[in-house]
Amino acid sequence: MTISGTAWPRTRSSLAADLRRLGVRPGSTLLVHSALRPLGWVCGGPHAVVLALRDALGPDGTLVVPTHTPENTDPATWRNPPVPREWWPVIRDEMPGFDAAATPSRWMGVIAEAVRAWPGARRSDHPQVSFAAVGPRAEQVVGGHARADMLGERSPLARLYELDADVLLLGVGHDSNTSLHLAEYRRPDPPRERVGAAVRTADDGREWVWWEDVALDESDFDLLGEDLDTAGLVRAGEVGSAQCRLMRQRDAVDFAVRWLAANR
Template identity: 45%
Template sequence: MVHASLSGTGTAPATVRDALIDALGPGGTLVVPAFTPENSDTSRAHRRLIEGLDQRQVREIRATMPPYDPDTTPCTTMGALAECVRTTPGSVRSAHPQTSLAGLGPRAADLLGDHHPHCHLGERSPLARLYEADARVLLLRVGFDVCSALHLAEYRTSPPPPRRTYRCVTEAKGNWIEYEDAVLDDSNFAAVGERLPKGLLVRREWSGRPVVQFRMRPVVDEAVRQLSLHSSGLA
Protein backbone atom coordinates (compact mmCIF):
# COMPACT_ATOMS: atom_id res chain seq x y z
CA MET A 1 0.00 0.00 0.00
CA VAL A 2 1.57 3.25 -1.17
CA HIS A 3 1.00 6.86 -0.15
CA ALA A 4 2.98 9.23 -2.33
CA SER A 5 3.74 12.84 -3.13
CA LEU A 6 5.43 13.25 -6.50
CA SER A 7 5.38 17.05 -6.47
CA GLY A 8 8.77 18.46 -7.36
CA THR A 9 10.27 15.16 -8.49
CA GLY A 10 9.79 15.71 -12.22
CA THR A 11 8.78 12.05 -12.47
CA ALA A 12 5.57 11.00 -14.20
CA PRO A 13 3.15 9.01 -12.02
CA ALA A 14 3.04 6.21 -14.62
CA THR A 15 6.82 5.84 -14.28
CA VAL A 16 6.51 5.47 -10.50
CA ARG A 17 3.58 3.05 -10.89
CA ASP A 18 5.56 0.87 -13.27
CA ALA A 19 8.64 0.92 -11.04
CA LEU A 20 6.57 -0.21 -8.06
CA ILE A 21 4.90 -2.98 -10.06
CA ASP A 22 8.31 -4.16 -11.29
CA ALA A 23 9.63 -4.18 -7.72
CA LEU A 24 6.64 -6.20 -6.51
CA GLY A 25 7.02 -8.80 -9.24
CA PRO A 26 4.27 -10.81 -10.95
CA GLY A 27 2.78 -12.02 -7.68
CA GLY A 28 2.60 -8.61 -6.03
CA THR A 29 -0.38 -6.25 -5.73
CA LEU A 30 -0.13 -2.47 -5.57
CA VAL A 31 -2.78 -0.65 -3.50
CA VAL A 32 -3.37 3.09 -3.08
CA PRO A 33 -5.96 5.17 -1.20
CA ALA A 34 -8.63 6.49 -3.57
CA PHE A 35 -10.66 8.57 -1.11
CA THR A 36 -13.37 10.96 -2.30
CA PRO A 37 -14.27 13.46 0.44
CA GLU A 38 -15.83 15.74 -2.16
CA ASN A 39 -19.09 13.77 -2.24
CA SER A 40 -19.77 14.06 1.50
CA ASP A 41 -21.34 16.97 3.37
CA THR A 42 -19.88 15.72 6.65
CA SER A 43 -16.23 15.70 5.56
CA ARG A 44 -13.55 18.19 6.55
CA ALA A 45 -13.19 19.12 2.88
CA HIS A 46 -16.86 20.09 2.70
CA ARG A 47 -16.73 22.05 5.95
CA ARG A 48 -13.81 24.06 4.58
CA LEU A 49 -15.68 24.62 1.32
CA ILE A 50 -18.80 26.07 2.96
CA GLU A 51 -17.04 28.13 5.62
CA GLY A 52 -18.55 31.61 5.65
CA LEU A 53 -21.43 30.79 3.27
CA ASP A 54 -25.08 31.35 4.07
CA GLN A 55 -27.66 28.55 4.16
CA ARG A 56 -28.87 29.18 0.61
CA GLN A 57 -25.34 28.88 -0.75
CA VAL A 58 -24.76 25.74 1.28
CA ARG A 59 -27.93 24.15 -0.13
CA GLU A 60 -26.90 25.05 -3.67
CA ILE A 61 -23.50 23.43 -3.25
CA ARG A 62 -25.04 20.32 -1.71
CA ALA A 63 -27.51 20.00 -4.59
CA THR A 64 -24.69 19.97 -7.14
CA MET A 65 -22.28 17.64 -5.37
CA PRO A 66 -21.29 14.78 -7.71
CA PRO A 67 -22.36 11.26 -6.74
CA TYR A 68 -19.77 8.55 -6.17
CA ASP A 69 -19.26 6.13 -9.04
CA PRO A 70 -16.43 3.62 -8.43
CA ASP A 71 -15.72 3.47 -12.16
CA THR A 72 -15.47 7.17 -12.89
CA THR A 73 -15.15 9.32 -9.75
CA PRO A 74 -11.59 10.73 -9.56
CA CYS A 75 -9.50 10.68 -6.40
CA THR A 76 -7.46 13.77 -7.18
CA THR A 77 -7.02 14.78 -3.53
CA MET A 78 -5.01 11.57 -3.01
CA GLY A 79 -2.28 12.63 -5.42
CA ALA A 80 -1.13 11.87 -8.94
CA LEU A 81 0.04 8.31 -8.26
CA ALA A 82 -3.28 7.25 -6.72
CA GLU A 83 -5.23 8.67 -9.66
CA CYS A 84 -2.82 6.98 -12.08
CA VAL A 85 -3.35 3.60 -10.43
CA ARG A 86 -7.12 4.10 -10.32
CA THR A 87 -7.31 4.85 -14.04
CA THR A 88 -4.93 2.10 -15.20
CA PRO A 89 -6.76 -0.56 -17.25
CA GLY A 90 -7.43 -3.62 -15.10
CA SER A 91 -7.43 -1.72 -11.81
CA VAL A 92 -9.88 -2.67 -9.05
CA ARG A 93 -11.56 -0.20 -6.71
CA SER A 94 -13.40 -0.90 -3.49
CA ALA A 95 -17.01 0.13 -3.15
CA HIS A 96 -17.01 2.53 -0.22
CA PRO A 97 -18.36 5.91 -1.41
CA GLN A 98 -15.90 7.97 0.66
CA THR A 99 -12.84 5.89 1.56
CA SER A 100 -12.29 3.51 -1.33
CA LEU A 101 -8.95 1.96 -2.22
CA ALA A 102 -7.69 1.06 -5.69
CA GLY A 103 -5.32 -1.70 -6.69
CA LEU A 104 -3.45 -3.45 -9.47
CA GLY A 105 -2.31 -7.04 -9.36
CA PRO A 106 -3.45 -10.62 -8.86
CA ARG A 107 -4.86 -10.09 -5.36
CA ALA A 108 -6.54 -6.74 -5.95
CA ALA A 109 -10.06 -8.13 -6.24
CA ASP A 110 -9.62 -10.29 -3.15
CA LEU A 111 -8.11 -7.54 -1.02
CA LEU A 112 -10.48 -4.76 -2.09
CA GLY A 113 -13.73 -6.72 -2.32
CA ASP A 114 -16.48 -6.63 0.32
CA HIS A 115 -15.77 -3.09 1.49
CA HIS A 116 -18.87 -2.47 3.57
CA PRO A 117 -20.46 0.93 2.78
CA HIS A 118 -20.88 1.72 6.48
CA CYS A 119 -17.27 0.99 7.46
CA HIS A 120 -14.63 3.49 6.40
CA LEU A 121 -11.35 1.78 7.31
CA GLY A 122 -12.11 -0.80 9.99
CA GLU A 123 -12.68 -4.54 10.18
CA ARG A 124 -15.04 -4.60 7.18
CA SER A 125 -12.65 -2.66 4.96
CA PRO A 126 -9.66 -3.55 2.77
CA LEU A 127 -7.32 -2.38 5.54
CA ALA A 128 -8.28 -5.43 7.59
CA ARG A 129 -7.61 -7.67 4.56
CA LEU A 130 -4.24 -6.01 4.01
CA TYR A 131 -3.37 -6.54 7.67
CA GLU A 132 -4.27 -10.23 7.37
CA ALA A 133 -2.12 -10.49 4.23
CA ASP A 134 0.90 -9.03 6.08
CA ALA A 135 1.08 -6.21 3.56
CA ARG A 136 3.84 -3.65 3.45
CA VAL A 137 3.25 0.09 3.49
CA LEU A 138 5.38 2.60 1.59
CA LEU A 139 5.33 6.28 2.52
CA LEU A 140 6.89 7.84 -0.56
CA ARG A 141 7.89 11.40 0.30
CA VAL A 142 5.01 11.76 2.78
CA GLY A 143 4.81 11.40 6.55
CA PHE A 144 2.86 9.27 8.98
CA ASP A 145 0.29 12.05 9.26
CA VAL A 146 -1.29 10.69 6.05
CA CYS A 147 -0.71 7.01 6.76
CA SER A 148 -4.16 5.48 6.26
CA ALA A 149 -3.11 2.13 7.73
CA LEU A 150 -3.15 3.75 11.16
CA HIS A 151 -6.90 4.27 10.88
CA LEU A 152 -7.29 0.52 11.35
CA ALA A 153 -5.52 0.93 14.68
CA GLU A 154 -8.12 3.51 15.71
CA TYR A 155 -10.89 0.93 15.35
CA ARG A 156 -8.93 -1.50 17.55
CA THR A 157 -8.16 0.80 20.47
CA SER A 158 -9.49 0.25 23.95
CA PRO A 159 -11.74 1.99 24.71
CA PRO A 160 -13.07 2.07 21.14
CA PRO A 161 -13.40 5.44 19.41
CA PRO A 162 -16.66 7.37 19.60
CA ARG A 163 -19.01 7.20 16.65
CA ARG A 164 -20.69 9.85 14.54
CA THR A 165 -22.96 10.22 11.54
CA TYR A 166 -21.58 10.42 8.00
CA ARG A 167 -23.44 11.34 4.81
CA CYS A 168 -22.51 11.09 1.15
CA VAL A 169 -24.16 11.12 -2.24
CA THR A 170 -23.96 7.98 -4.38
CA GLU A 171 -25.09 6.60 -7.72
CA ALA A 172 -27.89 8.78 -9.11
CA LYS A 173 -27.80 12.49 -8.36
CA GLY A 174 -29.50 13.23 -5.08
CA ASN A 175 -29.29 9.67 -3.69
CA TRP A 176 -27.83 10.35 -0.26
CA ILE A 177 -26.93 7.69 2.29
CA GLU A 178 -26.41 8.23 6.01
CA TYR A 179 -24.63 5.89 8.40
CA GLU A 180 -22.75 5.72 11.69
CA ASP A 181 -19.09 4.83 11.96
CA ALA A 182 -16.05 5.56 14.10
CA VAL A 183 -14.84 9.12 14.46
CA LEU A 184 -11.61 9.13 12.45
CA ASP A 185 -8.88 11.36 13.82
CA ASP A 186 -5.45 11.44 12.18
CA SER A 187 -4.16 14.28 14.38
CA ASN A 188 -2.02 11.84 16.42
CA PHE A 189 -0.58 9.88 13.48
CA ALA A 190 2.62 11.91 13.16
CA ALA A 191 3.29 11.42 16.88
CA VAL A 192 2.64 7.68 16.56
CA GLY A 193 5.18 7.53 13.74
CA GLU A 194 7.78 9.36 15.82
CA ARG A 195 7.38 6.85 18.65
CA LEU A 196 7.57 3.67 16.59
CA PRO A 197 10.54 1.40 17.34
CA LYS A 198 13.20 2.20 14.75
CA GLY A 199 13.65 -1.48 13.99
CA LEU A 200 10.20 -1.61 12.42
CA LEU A 201 11.06 0.93 9.74
CA VAL A 202 13.26 0.96 6.65
CA ARG A 203 14.23 4.55 5.86
CA ARG A 204 15.58 5.95 2.64
CA GLU A 205 15.34 9.21 0.69
CA TRP A 206 14.17 10.08 -2.80
CA SER A 207 14.24 13.44 -4.51
CA GLY A 208 15.10 15.28 -1.32
CA ARG A 209 12.40 13.85 0.93
CA PRO A 210 12.12 10.80 3.22
CA VAL A 211 10.84 7.42 2.13
CA VAL A 212 9.70 4.89 4.77
CA GLN A 213 8.70 1.26 4.31
CA PHE A 214 7.32 -1.09 6.96
CA ARG A 215 5.22 -4.17 7.55
CA MET A 216 1.67 -3.18 8.32
CA ARG A 217 0.95 -5.70 11.10
CA PRO A 218 3.56 -4.73 13.72
CA VAL A 219 3.09 -1.01 13.08
CA VAL A 220 -0.69 -1.21 13.43
CA ASP A 221 -0.29 -3.33 16.57
CA GLU A 222 2.10 -0.77 18.07
CA ALA A 223 -0.23 2.07 17.08
CA VAL A 224 -3.10 0.31 18.86
CA ARG A 225 -0.94 0.13 21.99
CA GLN A 226 0.03 3.80 21.78
CA LEU A 227 -3.45 5.11 21.02
CA SER A 228 -5.03 2.98 23.76
CA LEU A 229 -2.43 4.07 26.31
CA HIS A 230 -2.73 7.73 25.39
CA SER A 231 -6.41 7.96 24.60
CA SER A 232 -6.47 11.64 25.49
CA GLY A 233 -3.74 12.49 22.98
CA LEU A 234 -0.06 11.95 22.20
CA ALA A 235 1.09 15.56 22.14
Protein backbone atom coordinates in the same frame (compact mmCIF):
# COMPACT_ATOMS: atom_id res chain seq x y z
CA MET B 1 10.67 19.54 -8.03
CA THR B 2 12.05 21.27 -11.10
CA ILE B 3 14.83 20.04 -13.35
CA SER B 4 17.19 22.59 -11.78
CA GLY B 5 16.47 21.12 -8.35
CA THR B 6 17.34 17.53 -9.33
CA ALA B 7 20.93 16.35 -9.55
CA TRP B 8 20.16 13.57 -12.04
CA PRO B 9 16.98 12.40 -13.82
CA ARG B 10 14.85 9.91 -11.89
CA THR B 11 13.74 7.07 -14.16
CA ARG B 12 11.66 3.92 -14.04
CA SER B 13 14.79 1.80 -13.59
CA SER B 14 16.46 4.04 -11.01
CA LEU B 15 13.28 4.31 -8.93
CA ALA B 16 12.74 0.54 -9.08
CA ALA B 17 16.31 0.02 -7.86
CA ASP B 18 15.72 2.49 -5.00
CA LEU B 19 12.51 0.70 -4.02
CA ARG B 20 14.26 -2.68 -3.94
CA ARG B 21 17.08 -1.18 -1.88
CA LEU B 22 14.55 0.20 0.60
CA GLY B 23 13.09 -3.28 1.00
CA VAL B 24 10.00 -3.58 -1.20
CA ARG B 25 9.32 -7.32 -1.31
CA PRO B 26 8.75 -9.00 -4.68
CA GLY B 27 5.37 -10.72 -4.69
CA SER B 28 4.07 -8.72 -1.73
CA THR B 29 1.00 -6.56 -1.38
CA LEU B 30 2.01 -2.91 -1.01
CA LEU B 31 -0.14 0.04 0.06
CA VAL B 32 1.45 3.25 -1.20
CA HIS B 33 0.78 6.79 0.01
CA SER B 34 2.66 9.16 -2.23
CA ALA B 35 3.61 12.57 -3.54
CA LEU B 36 5.37 13.04 -6.86
CA ARG B 37 7.25 16.30 -6.31
CA PRO B 38 9.59 15.08 -3.52
CA LEU B 39 10.95 12.35 -5.84
CA GLY B 40 12.70 14.95 -7.98
CA TRP B 41 12.31 15.30 -11.73
CA VAL B 42 10.96 11.97 -12.99
CA CYS B 43 11.36 11.02 -16.64
CA GLY B 44 7.81 9.95 -17.48
CA GLY B 45 6.13 11.46 -14.42
CA PRO B 46 3.59 9.45 -12.41
CA HIS B 47 3.32 6.82 -15.15
CA ALA B 48 7.01 5.97 -14.69
CA VAL B 49 6.58 5.83 -10.91
CA VAL B 50 3.76 3.28 -11.20
CA LEU B 51 5.84 1.20 -13.60
CA ALA B 52 8.74 1.30 -11.14
CA LEU B 53 6.52 0.21 -8.27
CA ARG B 54 5.20 -2.70 -10.34
CA ASP B 55 8.73 -3.63 -11.39
CA ALA B 56 9.84 -3.78 -7.76
CA LEU B 57 6.79 -5.86 -6.80
CA GLY B 58 7.10 -8.19 -9.78
CA PRO B 59 4.25 -10.01 -11.55
CA ASP B 60 3.02 -11.66 -8.34
CA GLY B 61 2.86 -8.41 -6.37
CA THR B 62 -0.19 -6.23 -5.84
CA LEU B 63 -0.08 -2.43 -5.72
CA VAL B 64 -2.74 -0.64 -3.64
CA VAL B 65 -3.39 3.09 -3.31
CA PRO B 66 -5.99 5.29 -1.57
CA THR B 67 -8.41 6.86 -4.06
CA HIS B 68 -10.45 8.84 -1.56
CA THR B 69 -13.03 11.46 -2.49
CA PRO B 70 -13.09 13.83 0.51
CA GLU B 71 -15.29 16.36 -1.24
CA ASN B 72 -18.12 13.79 -1.12
CA THR B 73 -18.77 14.43 2.57
CA ASP B 74 -21.27 16.37 4.63
CA PRO B 75 -20.62 20.06 3.84
CA ALA B 76 -21.46 20.93 7.43
CA THR B 77 -18.07 19.46 8.38
CA TRP B 78 -15.99 21.31 5.78
CA ARG B 79 -13.32 23.52 7.30
CA ASN B 80 -10.77 24.21 4.55
CA PRO B 81 -12.60 26.25 3.50
CA PRO B 82 -16.00 26.15 5.21
CA VAL B 83 -19.09 26.83 3.10
CA PRO B 84 -22.13 28.91 4.09
CA ARG B 85 -24.89 27.02 5.89
CA GLU B 86 -27.39 27.94 3.16
CA TRP B 87 -25.22 26.00 0.67
CA TRP B 88 -25.45 22.73 2.59
CA PRO B 89 -28.81 21.53 1.18
CA VAL B 90 -27.72 22.39 -2.38
CA ILE B 91 -24.50 20.38 -2.04
CA ARG B 92 -26.34 17.41 -0.52
CA ASP B 93 -28.93 17.53 -3.32
CA GLU B 94 -26.51 18.04 -6.22
CA MET B 95 -23.23 16.28 -5.38
CA PRO B 96 -22.80 13.57 -8.07
CA GLY B 97 -23.18 10.06 -6.73
CA PHE B 98 -19.91 8.18 -6.32
CA ASP B 99 -19.06 6.03 -9.35
CA ALA B 100 -16.10 3.69 -8.78
CA ALA B 101 -15.39 3.59 -12.51
CA ALA B 102 -15.53 7.31 -13.19
CA THR B 103 -15.20 9.46 -10.06
CA PRO B 104 -11.63 10.76 -9.81
CA SER B 105 -9.73 10.64 -6.54
CA ARG B 106 -8.96 13.97 -4.87
CA TRP B 107 -5.98 15.10 -2.78
CA MET B 108 -4.39 11.64 -2.97
CA GLY B 109 -1.81 12.72 -5.54
CA VAL B 110 -1.16 12.05 -9.20
CA ILE B 111 0.50 8.68 -8.57
CA ALA B 112 -2.62 7.32 -6.87
CA GLU B 113 -4.79 8.71 -9.65
CA ALA B 114 -2.56 6.99 -12.23
CA VAL B 115 -3.12 3.65 -10.47
CA ARG B 116 -6.86 4.26 -10.34
CA ALA B 117 -6.93 4.67 -14.13
CA TRP B 118 -4.47 1.81 -14.79
CA PRO B 119 -5.68 -0.97 -17.14
CA GLY B 120 -7.16 -3.77 -15.06
CA ALA B 121 -7.27 -1.76 -11.83
CA ARG B 122 -10.01 -2.64 -9.35
CA ARG B 123 -11.54 -0.04 -7.04
CA SER B 124 -13.61 -0.43 -3.90
CA ASP B 125 -17.13 0.97 -3.90
CA HIS B 126 -16.96 3.38 -0.98
CA PRO B 127 -18.19 6.93 -1.64
CA GLN B 128 -15.54 8.58 0.57
CA VAL B 129 -12.53 6.33 1.23
CA SER B 130 -12.18 3.99 -1.73
CA PHE B 131 -8.96 2.15 -2.58
CA ALA B 132 -7.69 0.98 -5.97
CA ALA B 133 -5.44 -2.00 -6.62
CA VAL B 134 -3.57 -3.61 -9.50
CA GLY B 135 -2.27 -7.17 -9.35
CA PRO B 136 -3.36 -10.72 -8.57
CA ARG B 137 -4.83 -9.88 -5.13
CA ALA B 138 -6.60 -6.69 -6.23
CA GLU B 139 -10.16 -7.98 -5.89
CA GLN B 140 -9.35 -9.67 -2.59
CA VAL B 141 -8.20 -6.31 -1.24
CA VAL B 142 -10.93 -4.00 -2.52
CA GLY B 143 -14.01 -6.26 -2.67
CA GLY B 144 -16.78 -5.93 -0.08
CA HIS B 145 -15.81 -2.51 1.24
CA ALA B 146 -18.59 -1.71 3.73
CA ARG B 147 -20.00 1.80 3.76
CA ALA B 148 -20.53 1.88 7.53
CA ASP B 149 -17.15 0.38 8.43
CA MET B 150 -15.13 2.52 6.11
CA LEU B 151 -11.63 1.99 7.50
CA GLY B 152 -12.40 -0.88 9.85
CA GLU B 153 -12.75 -4.65 9.75
CA ARG B 154 -14.82 -4.66 6.56
CA SER B 155 -12.48 -2.37 4.68
CA PRO B 156 -9.43 -2.90 2.45
CA LEU B 157 -7.22 -1.99 5.41
CA ALA B 158 -8.30 -5.13 7.25
CA ARG B 159 -7.76 -7.22 4.10
CA LEU B 160 -4.24 -5.79 3.86
CA TYR B 161 -3.66 -6.75 7.50
CA GLU B 162 -4.74 -10.32 6.73
CA LEU B 163 -2.39 -10.43 3.74
CA ASP B 164 0.59 -9.20 5.80
CA ALA B 165 0.96 -6.26 3.45
CA ASP B 166 3.59 -3.54 3.56
CA VAL B 167 3.00 0.22 3.69
CA LEU B 168 5.19 2.63 1.75
CA LEU B 169 5.18 6.33 2.56
CA LEU B 170 6.66 7.65 -0.67
CA GLY B 171 7.62 11.25 -0.01
CA VAL B 172 4.88 11.76 2.58
CA GLY B 173 4.73 11.53 6.38
CA HIS B 174 2.90 9.42 8.93
CA ASP B 175 0.00 11.88 8.84
CA SER B 176 -0.84 10.23 5.49
CA ASN B 177 -0.62 6.68 6.89
CA THR B 178 -4.25 5.59 6.52
CA SER B 179 -3.55 2.17 8.06
CA LEU B 180 -3.26 3.82 11.46
CA HIS B 181 -7.02 4.47 11.29
CA LEU B 182 -7.59 0.70 11.50
CA ALA B 183 -6.16 0.93 15.01
CA GLU B 184 -8.87 3.47 15.89
CA TYR B 185 -11.51 0.88 15.02
CA ARG B 186 -9.77 -1.65 17.25
CA ARG B 187 -10.00 0.55 20.33
CA PRO B 188 -12.71 -0.37 22.86
CA ASP B 189 -15.85 1.69 22.19
CA PRO B 190 -14.32 4.32 19.87
CA PRO B 191 -16.20 7.63 19.46
CA ARG B 192 -18.68 7.64 16.62
CA GLU B 193 -20.30 10.26 14.39
CA ARG B 194 -22.92 10.70 11.68
CA VAL B 195 -21.46 10.59 8.17
CA GLY B 196 -23.04 11.46 4.82
CA ALA B 197 -22.25 11.12 1.12
CA ALA B 198 -23.82 11.01 -2.33
CA VAL B 199 -24.11 7.54 -3.87
CA ARG B 200 -25.41 6.09 -7.12
CA THR B 201 -28.75 4.29 -7.09
CA ALA B 202 -29.75 1.11 -8.91
CA ASP B 203 -31.51 3.14 -11.64
CA ASP B 204 -28.34 5.21 -12.32
CA GLY B 205 -29.68 8.09 -10.29
CA ARG B 206 -28.18 9.47 -7.09
CA GLU B 207 -29.17 10.04 -3.51
CA TRP B 208 -27.67 11.40 -0.32
CA VAL B 209 -27.26 8.76 2.39
CA TRP B 210 -26.32 8.89 6.07
CA TRP B 211 -24.66 6.32 8.27
CA GLU B 212 -22.88 6.11 11.62
CA ASP B 213 -19.15 5.38 11.71
CA VAL B 214 -16.07 5.76 13.87
CA ALA B 215 -14.98 9.40 14.22
CA LEU B 216 -11.57 9.46 12.54
CA ASP B 217 -8.78 11.59 14.00
CA GLU B 218 -5.30 11.77 12.46
CA SER B 219 -4.25 14.86 14.43
CA ASP B 220 -1.70 12.89 16.48
CA PHE B 221 -0.48 10.54 13.75
CA ASP B 222 2.77 12.50 13.39
CA LEU B 223 3.55 11.87 17.07
CA LEU B 224 2.47 8.25 16.76
CA GLY B 225 4.71 7.91 13.72
CA GLU B 226 7.72 9.33 15.54
CA ASP B 227 7.35 6.63 18.18
CA LEU B 228 6.82 4.01 15.49
CA ASP B 229 10.13 5.10 13.94
CA THR B 230 11.87 5.01 17.31
CA ALA B 231 10.56 1.49 17.97
CA GLY B 232 12.56 0.24 14.98
CA LEU B 233 9.52 -0.90 13.01
CA VAL B 234 10.16 1.37 10.03
CA ARG B 235 12.83 1.22 7.32
CA ALA B 236 13.81 4.69 6.12
CA GLY B 237 15.64 5.60 2.95
CA GLU B 238 15.57 7.63 -0.23
CA VAL B 239 13.62 6.87 -3.37
CA GLY B 240 14.75 9.40 -5.92
CA SER B 241 15.13 12.58 -3.89
CA ALA B 242 12.34 11.69 -1.46
CA GLN B 243 12.67 10.60 2.14
CA CYS B 244 10.55 7.45 2.40
CA ARG B 245 9.42 4.92 4.98
CA LEU B 246 8.54 1.25 4.57
CA MET B 247 6.86 -0.89 7.22
CA ARG B 248 4.87 -4.07 7.71
CA GLN B 249 1.27 -2.99 8.07
CA ARG B 250 0.56 -5.46 10.88
CA ASP B 251 3.44 -4.08 12.93
CA ALA B 252 2.24 -0.51 12.42
CA VAL B 253 -1.40 -1.26 13.28
CA ASP B 254 -0.59 -3.38 16.34
CA PHE B 255 1.79 -0.69 17.61
CA ALA B 256 -0.84 1.99 16.99
CA VAL B 257 -3.48 0.09 18.98
CA ARG B 258 -1.17 0.08 22.01
CA TRP B 259 -0.07 3.68 21.44
CA LEU B 260 -3.63 5.02 21.20
CA ALA B 261 -4.59 3.18 24.38
CA ALA B 262 -1.74 4.91 26.21
CA ASN B 263 -1.94 8.35 24.65
CA ARG B 264 -5.59 9.16 23.95
